[in-house]
Amino acid sequence: MKTALILDLDNTIYPVTSIGDKLFAPVLELMSEHRQSLSDADYETAKKEILRKPFQKVAEMCHFSEELTEKGLALLRNASYEGPMQPFEDYQSVRELDIIKFLVTTGFTKLQNSKIRQLGIAGDFRKIYIVDPETTEQTKKDIFQFIVKDFGLKKEDLLVIGDDPDSEIQAAVSLGIDCFLFDPEGRYDETAATFRGTSLTQVKELLF
Ligand SMILES: [Mg+2]
Incomplete structure (x- = not known):
């Protein structure tokens, strides 16, 4: 589970x-x-x-x-985004899940923070990690390992959700953590991801 x-x-x-x-x-x-x-x-x-x-x-x-x-x-x-932003409609189904959530995103610190603020999602997460290539050599794979260690989790407790086969999906696969490739446009024919789907509403079925 x-x-x-x-x-x-x-x-x-x-x-x-x-x-x-x-x-x-x-x-x-x-x-x-x-x-x-x-x-x-x-x-x-x-x-x-x-x-x-x-x-x-x-x-x-x-x-x-x-x-x-x-x-x-x-x-x-030094960019930031100050305009209105909306999550995907089906993000609501993930937001409602009574489960610990972590946000791990790669990008410029100021810009990523502004997007998190404009989306109003900070409260959804136990902890937010911004991997800024300008300030750290760490990767998403390193952060996933920190999460496992710092929060006393087992790899089988976790599910990674992302859209990029070369980023979070690859990191999860290499660590033996289950992952869901969110591919709403059916962009990828093949994937190493444990699960894939076109809607975030499918995540709920993968938790057991
Ligand atoms: Mg992405």
């Missing part, structure tokens, strides 16, 4: 597309200014992946120059 959930934030609790245009407009503008330094494929991939993966990962994956990377980091380091 599961006694605790670990949730990802971006594209798991709310859709990044709902704030992406506004939030990433300066970064997209910067990318278009540096268009010549990027191949067509890298430019197109970066425009999409910026909504799904941490900036540093996109920069590496799409071969951003050092200058473009530094300028992008400078833009996002």
Whole structure:
């Protein structure tokens, strides 16, 4: 039986597309200014992946120059989102579960904190961990291990919920922790995740 959930934030609790245009407009503008330094494929991939993966990962994956990377980091380091935000409708079904919850999210500390505030979800979690690649070498995998240790949990007590096969899902699989790949658009054909589904309402069935 599961006694605790670990949730990802971006594209798991709310859709990044709902704030992406506004939030990433300066970064997209910067990318278009540096268009010549990027191949067509890298430019197109970066425009999409910026909504799904941490900036540093996109920069590496799409071969951003050092200058473009530094300028992008400078833009996002101090960014925050102050507009209204709504969780996914089916997040409510997870929120209502009487189970300990942890939030583990990768990104810029100030920005992640502003999103948590605008979503009004801080009270849902026993503890919130922001893995900021600018300030720590730690990964989600490290944080999952801290949670197990610090809260006296067993791996089988936990279920990790996230949308990114390369991030929290991979970390959970490598540690032998059960995980649910939330894939509302049916983006992934194959997954190493223990469970997968298109709705967060399915989580409830996985706790026993
Ligand atoms: Mg995510």
